[in-house]
Amino acid sequence: MLDIFSGMPFGAATMLALALFFVLAYEFINGFHDTANAVATVIYTKAMPAHLAVIGSGIFNFLGVMLGGLGVAYAIVHLLPVDLLLNVGVGHGLYMVYALLAAAIIWNLGTWYFGIPASSSHTLIGSIMGVGIANALMNNQYWLSGINTKKAIDIMLSLLISPTIGFVMAAILLLALKKWRSQSRMHMTPEERKTTDGKKHPPFWTRATLIASAMGMSFAHGSNDGQKGIGLLMLVLIGLAPAKFALDMDSTTYQIERTVDAAQHMQSFYESNRERLNGKIDLTHSAEHPLPTLFKCESKTTLPAISSLLSTLQGVKSYNDLSGEDRRKVRRILLCLDDTAKKASKLDILSKQEKADLDKLRKDLNATTEYAPQWVIVAVALALGLGTMVGWKRIVLTVGEKIGNKGMTYAQGNAAQLTAASAIGIASWTGMPVSTTHILSSAVAGTMVANKSGLQGGTVKSILMAWVLTLPVTMLLSGGLFWLASVLFA
Structure with missing residues (x-):
């Protein structure tokens, strides 16, 4: 890990270390901000003592990060255009990183302080989009050129749709449980259970399901939100130390050969189908056309880019054989080729x-770019797991008591947790970032409506306001901080 600072000036190394620290601080805050959603129902229903619930949740969050993969992580990284990631200078990149981290931390701490279940996913994505758009405007470019609009639309749709799914599915699951066993004690609140049976805890199987679903949700939260932390850390490393992190320096000769083979097969495909594709994808530049030093990700540069890539990687057995600038160029080419192949694979x-062949080639092409060093994964897992064990009480109170007009029954807790854990797990598997907070709070609201308990207007209004305002506020805040830093320290 410490070798990332080798060869860097002291000032730049210090600033990079601070950036890494603040990323982990954000993930720590994410832990206690969002984990309350995973343990709220299990604590409120007396299924587990609070201290055991948060410790167990912290452990399962840690495991979720370690075993969750990298699909969501690179959905976050690819939110910014390749050119912005690889062409910023160290100073400019630091302003970008500090601005987005400051905006995310400020909003997360503010909503946590007031006990409002706001989304850390919205917060992070809004902060990244804010600095991207600000960068474009500051360079007199079209404002949307500062972000990967297609990736942003995909992420926005997942963040918009997932709460609705949580609300509807949790309501349906609760109604099914009521129809299956309408007189069961699972439909009691903790107070009703104590009055009727004189017992503190839920019935055995109900309690076991509540605990299992809470830990399952913690694991799902770690695998989804933990990946966002990994993505943010890789965003910092790729942006501020691209010579060392633009490519996976531990790539084997076989992996590099897979990359070369994929590029060669793509070249053959494009050349043999050039006339057929030209109406949809611009392939006007031939392989002999010179590739500009600072080229943009445009389909017309696809064949020259492949030719340049094959020339650069000819005979290369290890990425350590390449110069730092060549590694940056190779990464840029690989991501641009992937973008063109993605567009081509969607053509009718x-x-x-x-289409299946292109998707396989894309996977081989990205084998050495979509990665994370083991120390990055462990560091994020520890930050999220430790953050889980503190600061959870404010959000637990809101989720457990302030969403519905009546107390939460055991069945409602189970329905909400099972729905949220399933939805977040599926999202992590498909590589889409979703909001743990909004899915669970929507699921709880869905069970309240299905149980005819009614909703507390004030709380619901606060949650909806946070849901609506998080993206624009964090975009303005991060963009404003980025502009201010660039003006003051230029």
């Missing part, structure tokens, strides 16, 4: 087999 003129 291609057969199902051709």
Whole structure:
């Protein structure tokens, strides 16, 4: 880990270390901000003592990060255009990183202080989009050129749709439980259970399900939100130390050869289908056309980019054999080729087999760019797991008592947790970032409506206001801080 600072000036190394520290601080805050959603129902229903619930949740959050993969992480990284990631200077990159981290931390701490279940996902994504848009405007470019608009739309849709799914599915699950066993004690609140049976805890199987679903949700939260932390840390490392992190320096010769083979097969495909594709994808520049030093990700540069890539990687057995600038160029080319292949694979003129082949080639092409060092994964897992064990009480009170007009029954807790854990787990598996907070709070609200308990207007209004305001506020805050830092320290 410490070798990332080798060869860097002391000032730059210090600033990079601070940036890494603040990323982990954000993830720590994310832990106690969002983990309350995972333990709220299990604590409120007396299924587990609070101290055991948060310790167990911290452990399962840690495991979720360690075993969750990297699909969501690189959905976050690819939110910014390749050119912005690889062309910023160290000073400019530091302003960008500090601005987005400051905006995310300020909003997360503010909503936590007031006990409002706001989304850390919205917060992070809004902060990244804010600095991207500000960078474009400051360079007299079209404002949307500062972000990867297609990736942003995909992420926005997942963040918008997932709360609705949580609300509806939790309500349906609760109604199914009521129809299956309408007289069961699972439909009691803790107070009703104590009055009726004189017992403090839920019935055995109900309690076991509540605990299992809470730990499952903690694991799902770690695998989804933990990946966002990994993505943010890689965003910092790729942006501020691209010579060392633009490519996976531990890539084997076989992995590099897979990358070269994928590029060669893509070249053959584009050249043999050039006339058929030209109506949809611009492939006007031939392989002999010179590739500009600072080229943009445009389909017309695809064939020259492949030619340049093959020339650069000819005979290369290890990325350590390349200069820092060549590594940056290779990463830029690989991401641009991936973007063109993604567009091509969605064309109706291609057969199902051709689309499948392109998807396989894309996977081989990205084998050495979509990665994270083990120390990055462990550091994020520890920050999230430790953060889970503190600061949870404010959000627990809101989720457990202030969403519905009546107390939460055991069945409601189970329905909300099972729905949220399933939805977040599926999102992590498909590589889409979603909001743990909004899915669970929506699921709790869905069970309240299905149980005819009614909703507390004030709390629901606060949650909705946070949901609506988080993106624009964090975009303005991070963009404003980035502009201010660039003006003051230029």
